[in-house]
Amino acid sequence: NIERIAELTEGHAWFQLYHPADNDLRDKILERAAANCQVLVMLSDVPTFGYRSKEIKNGLAMPPRMTFTNILQIIGHPNWAINTLVHGSPSFKVLKPYMPKGMNMHHLGLFMNKTFNGRLDEDKVAAIRDKWKGKLVMKGMSNEIDVEKAIKLGLDGVIVSNHGGRQLDAGPSSIYALKNIATKYGDKIKVMMDSGIRTGPDIARTLAAGAQFAFLGRSFMYGVGALGNDGGEHTISILKRQLQQVMEQICCEKVEDFPQYLIK
Ligand SMILES: Cc1cc2nc3c(=O)[nH]c(=O)nc-3n(C[C@H](O)[C@H](O)[C@H](O)COP(=O)(O)O)c2cc1C
Structure with a gap:
């Protein structure tokens, strides 16, 4: 959770906010983040979930579908299977205090859909800018219009990102979008980038194209x-x-x- 990560990173952790649909929950999470982190990242690259046919076929869902292939894969990875049995499946630790007790995976999926709304607008961002006194960063930029809005709203940084191409496959690659954004706005706002970076040479290319940080x-x-x-x-x-x-x-x-x- 936020508190434990802040401890492990000696206060250097950044917190990423998936915007809650309810403002009370937003404020509770922001309060905890402010007590533990200096940088808040808002996420704008998942306004809605992409249609991923491969994941539907593979049964990657909440709860995961148990297919014959999945069961064979579990049997073929005994270390993973035992560790999962010992430690339990991953959970949303930050959100635990706000969740009804005893939810199964199916209810968890419904809870997440109901509780979060990935669609941001200028009012939501302005409200957070008012509340958050530390550095505020917007992740998910891919065009100049949004970067201009971010500058107007007083944000400190932007992360050019298409979410690793995992939501919309039809947009520009992040490195392509980065070049224009960094050239035009690099002296007005911190420009960073992620998506598709795999190696040291990829990091070098990203920095050469004008990013001040690569994720x-x-x-x-x-x-x-x-x-x-x-x-x-x-x-x-x-x-x-x-x-x-x-x-x-x-x-x-x-x-x-x-x-x-x-x-x-
Ligand atoms: C399994 C998985 C879960 C992710 N969950 C989040 C998330 O909760 N919030 C977020 O901002 N990005 C999330 N991302 C996207 C990453 O932050 C990042 O934008 C993307 O992975 C970068 O591309 P790369 O994987 O090619 O490096 C997730 C990515 C993966 C692979």
Whole structure:
């Protein structure tokens, strides 16, 4: 939960808010976040869920569908199966205090749909800007109109992101959107990016294209999926080594200098 993550990261954690439909719940969560984190990220890249036919076929749902293939996969991964039995399935720890007790997966799915509304508008963002005194970042930008609104609303940063292409497959790639946004607004607001970054050279490209920070999602999940608790550290050590190698190859001393060394 927020408190534990803040403890582990010695106060450096950022909190990401999935906008609650109810303002009372929003305020309760914001209060806890403010006591523990300096940066709040609002998420605008999932206004509604994408139609993912592969996941429907594979039974990835709340609750997960038990197909013959899924059962075979569980049997084929005894370590995972035992760990899941010992520790239980993942849960939404931050939300636990606000959830009715004894919900099964089906009820949890209904609760999440009812409690959150991913659609943001300027009024919702302005209300949060009023309440949140720390740095405020909007994730999910892919066009200049929204970045201009973010600047007008007094936000401190934007994360150019298409949610890893996991919701809408028809938009521009994040690196493409980033180039215009960073060139035009990089001196007015902090511009960061995620989606599709997998390696050190990918991070270098992202920084060269004008981002001041690069985020990765699935690369860390793959690391944790393969190695468990050590997977996060292992992933970051590979990325660090790769990034350093790029810097040595092009004689770039500081990451901020990438735009002078790599083709944008
Ligand atoms: C399984 C999974 C769950 C995610 N859940 C969230 C979420 O709750 N909030 C959020 O802002 N992004 C979420 N994301 C998206 C990531 O924050 C990020 O935008 C995306 O993974 C970046 O692309 P990449 O995976 O190609 O690095 C999720 C991504 C994955 C793969």
